[in-house]
Each structure stands twice: as structure tokens, then as C-alpha cells.
Amino acid sequence: xxxxxxxxxxxxxxxxxxxxxxxxxxxxxxxxxxxxxxxxxxxxxxxxxxxxxxxxxxxxxxxxxxxxxxxxxxxxxxxxxxxxxxxxxxxxxxxxxxxxxxxxxxxxxxxxxxxxxxxxxxxxxxxxxxxxxxxxxxxxxxxxxxxxxxxxxxxxxxxxxxxxxx
Amino acid sequence: xxxxxxxxxxxxxxxxxxxxxxxxxxxxxxxxxxxxxxxxxxxxxxxxxxxxxxxxxxxxxxxxxxxxxxxxxxxxxxxxxxxxxxxxxxxxxxxxxxxxxxxxxxxxxxxxxxxxxxxxxxxxxxxxxxxxxxxxxxxxxxxxxxxxxxxxxxxxxxxxxxxxxx
DNA sequence: TGTTGCTGGTTAATATTTCAACTATTGAGA
DNA sequence: TCTCAATAGTTGAAATATTAACCAGCAACA
Numbered sequence: 302x303x304x305x306x307x308x309x310x311x312x313x314x315x316x317x318x319x320x321x322x323x324x325x326x327x328x329x330x331x332x333x334x335x336x337x338x339x340x341x342x343x344x345x346x347x348x349x350x351x352x353x354x355x356x357x358x359x360x361x362x363x364x365x366x367x368x369x370x371x372x373x374x375x376x377x378x379x380x381x382x383x384x385x386x387x388x389x390x391x392x393x394x395x396x397x398x399x400x401x402x403x404x405x406x407x408x409x410x411x412x413x414x415x416x417x418x419x420x421x422x423x424x425x426x427x428x429x430x431x432x433x434x435x436x437x438x439x440x441x442x443x444x445x446x447x448x449x450x451x452x453x454x455x456x457x458x459x460x461x462x463x464x465x466x467x
Numbered sequence: 468x469x470x471x472x473x474x475x476x477x478x479x480x481x482x483x484x485x486x487x488x489x490x491x492x493x494x495x496x497x498x499x500x501x502x503x504x505x506x507x508x509x510x511x512x513x514x515x516x517x518x519x520x521x522x523x524x525x526x527x528x529x530x531x532x533x534x535x536x537x538x539x540x541x542x543x544x545x546x547x548x549x550x551x552x553x554x555x556x557x558x559x560x561x562x563x564x565x566x567x568x569x570x571x572x573x574x575x576x577x578x579x580x581x582x583x584x585x586x587x588x589x590x591x592x593x594x595x596x597x598x599x600x601x602x603x604x605x606x607x608x609x610x611x612x613x614x615x616x617x618x619x620x621x622x623x624x625x626x627x628x629x630x631x632x633x
Numbered sequence: 634t635g636t637t638g639c640t641g642g643t644t645a646a647t648a649t650t651t652c653a654a655c656t657a658t659t660g661a662g663a
Numbered sequence: 664t665c666t667c668a669a670t671a672g673t674t675g676a677a678a679t680a681t682t683a684a685c686c687a688g689c690a691a692c693a
Contacts, residue, residue, distance in 0.1 A: 321611020
């Protein structure tokens with residue numbers, strides 16, 4: 302009888318799974334809050350800092366908007382707005398792409414590079430205080446390895462962060 | 468000479484630490500997107516679902532706003548807005564606290580309980596697909612244990628999600 | 634009792650994010 | 664060459680989140 306009803310019964314979480322999932326959910330939220338709060342005195346958010354940080358590591362301090370969007374997991378629209386804020390702050394400038402005239406590159410300014418340098422110090426300290434130093438070294442690396450798997454699995458398709466696809 | 472300058476040199480991340488941290492950052496963002504997307508067809512966000520889910524487990528399907536805020540890691544202000552949306556949807560109602568007349572309890576309605584039941588199925592499936600089933604069982608439980616430590620450490624002080632304290 | 638400071642929650646204004654068009658360009662193929 | 668679908672990025676409006684007041688009730692205490 303039941304077979305006609307629940308053709309696809311969900312596998313509910315076991316007690317330990319439930320605990321682990323809840324711990325992740327709360328922990329990740331608290332961590333985000335904590336890191337954001339540490340950056341606040343610098344007038345930045347984590348999501349903004351991620352952008353200039355990626356730029357600072359890229360050759361020439363420049364990256365295309367779409368590459369940036371994928372790197373920091375922001376929608377195309379969001380990265381446009383984020384870039385606008387950073388530009389207003391004088392940390393980046395937009396430049397047209399030479400090869401692809403649809404494209405736009407975001408370029409870190411000198412002021413932007415200085416800002417990254419200043420903020421990085423505060424940021425790395427907060428990452429240690431709020432996460433790394435709370436864990437045993439292998440524990441943290443194991444967490445990283447697990448998240449790497451998740452990242453790889455979800456990055457494949459999830460590219461379409463905007464409503465573009467579908 | 469240098470000693471006068473960097474009184475407190477930051478411990479930069481090692482290569483493996485950097486990789487792990489980046490994996491966490493990207494992975495957690497992608498996961499959030501993925502889970503949210505799974506709930507979208509039900510007209511809900513993860514942050515809203517968390518609220519009604521907590522209510523459904525609480526005795527009497529009711530919790531005080533402040534307790535709820537701490538549970539789901541939302542600021543006082545944010546939980547007020549979230550509750551307003553859920554109320555408009557008919558899933559919860561506000562009720563005055565009997566003992567403490569400042570207080571407000573959020574109560575799950577019958578419709579709300581039905582909604583939780585419907586959505587839970589879709590949610591647990593997406594949690595498995597986007598996270599649990601991507602990892603070895605011990606890997607996931609290990610991740611949970613690590614996040615539990617982070618949660619415990621950050622929950623202590625971080626209570627003040629609003630600008631109330633300090 | 635009156636005062637003071639704290640907690641619980643809301644509100645209005647602002648900032649950020651998402652959503653749904655929209656333009657311009659590229660690239661593949663007829 | 665022309666057409667058409669797909670990609671890159673932007674824009675404006677709507678939804679959501681944060682910030683900084685704010686009010687009411689509690690609690691301690693003179």
C-alpha cells in the first residue's frame with residue numbers, strides 16, 4: 302500500500318547527523334558574523350574584502366568581472382554593485398577588455414593595494430581567533446578537505462549564480 | 468630595529484592553512500546558495516525555514532523572540548522582520564508573554580506546521596545532496612565536531628547580535 | 634515610592650542583495 | 664554575409680538586512 306504513496310521517501314537525518322548539521326549551520330553563521338565584525342572598523346565587509354584580496358593576488362592586480370564573480374561566489378549583478386562600492390572608495394577602477402569588448406576588468410589601484418595590506422593583518426588574526434586556533438591542526442585541515450569536496454561538487458553546475466541559465 | 472615596529476606581527480596562514488580556509492569560504496557560500504535554491508520553489512529562504520523548524524521542535528510550537536534570535540543567529544531586528552514575513556504568510560502568530568510583559572512569543576500555526584512538514588522533506592534531501600552524501604560518514608561527523616567547537620567558542624560572547632552591548 | 638540602568642522588542646532610515654529586464658558583443662552555423 | 668543563440672555586464676526596482684534610535688517593562692536599590 303505505502304509503495305504507491307511514498308515513491309521516494311526521504312532519508313531523514315540520524316541523531317548524530319542532525320547534531321553535526323546543526324553545528325555546521327550555527328557555527329558557520331556565527332563565524333561569518335565574527336569575521337565581518339572584525340572588518341567593520343576598516344569600513345569593509347568580508348564579501349568586499351574577498352574581492353580586493355583576489356585582485357591583489359591576480360597578475361597585474363586585475364581580473365574580469367565574471368572570473369571574480371565565480372571566485373568569490375557572488376552573482377553577476379551583485380559583483381557589479383560590489384565593484385561600484387569599491388570604486389567609489391577609490392580601491393579599484395574598471396577597465397575595458399581589449400580582446401573581448403563585452404568584458405570589463407576590475408583593476409586594483411595603489412590605494413586599493415595599500416588597503417588590502419592594512420586589512421589583511423586584521424583579517425588573518427580574526428580568522429585564527431574565530432576558527433583556526435579553536436581547532437586541532439589536523440582537525441582544521443580535515444575540515445578544509447571536506448569543504449573542498451563540497452566546493453568541487455557544487456561549483457560545477459552552480460556557476461549560474463544569476464538567473465541566467467534555465 | 469624591527470622590534471619597535473611590529474609589536475604584534477600576525478601569524479600569516481601556511482600554504483595548507485590557506486587552502487583549507489579558502490575551501491571553507493567558497494564551499495560554505497556555494498552550500499548556502501544550493502540550499503536556498505532548493506527551498507525557493509516553496510517560497511521560503513533557509514533563514515526563514517530555520518525559524519519555523521525551531522518552532523516546530525519547541526514545546527507548544529512556541530518560542531520567545533530573543534530565544535529564537537539566538538538559536539538561528541539572527542539579530543533582534545532581523546528576527547522581527549523575518550517573523551513579520553512568516554506572519555503575513557500565515558505560518559506563525561505573535562502572542563504576548565504572560566510572565567514578562569515586554570516579551571513576545573512566536574507561535575507556529577497549523578498551517579505553519581503543515582508547511583514545515585512539506586518543506587522538511589525537500590530540505591533534508593538537499594542537505595544530503597549538497598553536503599552529507601558528498602562526504603565519507605566520519606568526515607561529515609568530524610566536520611560537525613569541529614564546527615561545534617567553533618559554535619561554542621563564538622556563541623559565548625557573540626550573543627549581542629544587535630548593537631545592544633557596547 | 635522614585636530613580637536608574639538593563640532587557641525585549643519594534644521602528645524608520647539606510648545599505649545591501651536579489652530579481653527581472655535590457656544592451657552590446659561574440660560565436661556558431663545556414 | 665546573415666541570423667540566432669549564448670555570454671558579459673549593467674541597470675532600476677523590489678526584497679531583505681543592518682543601523683541607530685526608540686518605548687515599555689523589569690529589577691535593583693536608595
